[in-house]
Structure formats: C-alpha cells, structure tokens
Amino acid sequence: MKYINPVKGRGLFAKGAFCKGDFEYRGDMINDAELQRRRKCYHASCAAFMFDFNWRGKTWCVDASREDGSFGWIVNDHKHPNCKMKKIDVNGKPHLCLFALDDIKGEEIAYDYGGEDYPWRTQITSVAVKTSAASASDPSLQLETQMDDESAPINSPQQVCSHSSLKI
Numbered sequence: 001m002k003y004i005n006p007v008k009g010r011g012l013f014a015k016g017a018f019c020k021g022d023f024e025y026r027g028d029m030i031n032d033a034e035l036q037r038r039r040k041c042y043h044a045s046c047a048a049f050m051f052d053f054n055w056r057g058k059t060w061c062v063d064a065s066r067e068d069g070s071f072g073w074i075v076n077d078h079k080h081p082n083c084k085m086k087k088i089d090v091n092g093k094p095h096l097c098l099f100a101l102d103d104i105k106g107e108e109i110a111y112d113y114g115g116e117d118y119p120w121r122t123q124i125t126s127v128a129v130k131t132s133a134a135s136a137s138d139p140s141l142q143l144e145t146q147m148d149d150e151s152a153p154i155n156s157p158q159q160v161c162s163h164s165s166l167k168i
C-alpha cells in the first residue's frame with residue numbers, strides 16, 4: 001500500500017505475484033437495513049469503504065471501514081482495470097474477491113467500481129492539475145491522468161465524500 005496523491009489517496013501496488021486470496025474485500029457483512037442505518041451516521045471518510053452489492057435478490061454490504069489488516073478495501077477504481085471483483089459463493093455466503101485479468105507486477109492494482117459518473121472520471125480538479133506534472137514522471141500516479149467522462153457507480157466502494165454521493 002502506498003500514498004498516491006491528495007485526490008486519490010492510497011492505493012495497492014503488486015510487489016510480487018498477485019494472490020487472489022490476499023485481496024478479498026473483507027469487513028462486516030450487513031444487510032440493506034443495517035447499510036441504510038450506518039450510512040446515516042457514518043462520516044463520509046468511513047462511508048467510502050462500504051461496498052454494497054446484490055446477492056440472490058437482496059442488497060448486502062461489506063463494511064470495510066474498520067481496518068483489519070486485509071487489503072481489498074484500499075484498491076482503487078479504474079475503467080481499464082487489471083483486476084475484476086467477483087462475488088464468490090462460499091458455503092452459501094457471498095465473498096467479494098479480486099481476480100487478476102493480466103499478470104501484475106509492480107503496477108497499481110485496480111478494478112472497475114462499476115459506475116458511470118465517479119467524480120474522478122468526470123472532473124479535473126485543481127489538485128489533479130497540480131499533480132499532473134508529477135504524474136508524468138511517476139507511473140504510480142498515472143491513473144490520475146486517465147480521468148474522463150465515464151460512468152456512474154451503483155455498487156462497489158462509493159464516494160460519499162466531498163465530490164458526490166455514491167461509494168462501494
């Protein structure tokens with residue numbers, strides 16, 4: 001894990017071979033009612049780690065706002081990602097696991113959060129402009145340069161912070 005820049009925050013980078021088991025999106029598994037309750041009382045900085053998804057006709061959420069030593073919660077969004085988040089059935093319960101789409105070594109691990117209008121895909125902020133020079137020389141910062149007019153999210157880590165209202 002390393003700090004990237006003030007807009008994107010932290011991200012996860014592959015040091016060695018990608019191991020899917022290391023990147024389960026872990027946290028409290030909660031139902032829709034509890035999701036709505038927590039959303040009302042969470043600060044945006046915590047709400048950004050709630051990943052809601054549909055499972056067998058109902059809404060569920062993995063609340064990863066409490067750090068537990070796992071790394072799935074730190075993985076950032078990219079519209080051309082090197083990983084895919086999949087729902088895996090383990091003994092009848094859903095687990096969110098990241099799978100590599102390509103060989104990954106050294107680069108930032110990312111997956112598509114699944115939306116259309118995340119602010120970082122649609123806006124060039126003053127901070128992004130300020131960091132663009134650094135991005136050109138540091139490969140770890142180059143996701144920042146790929147912001148565009150793509151889509152808005154439904155599930156996955158959502159952004160309820162300063163930009164808009166959504167989040168995984």
Ligand SMILES: C[S@@+](CC[C@H](N)C(=O)[O-])C[C@H]1O[C@@H](n2cnc3c(N)ncnc32)[C@H](O)[C@@H]1O
Binds near residue numbers: 010073076161
């Ligand atoms: C699950 S967190 C990922 C970890 C986060 N970067 C951190 O430092 O805690 C999701 C948040 O990361 C940020 N984020 C994710 N992907 C991004 C991207 N491609 N560009 C800018 N910010 C991003 C957004 O603030 C989003 O709400």
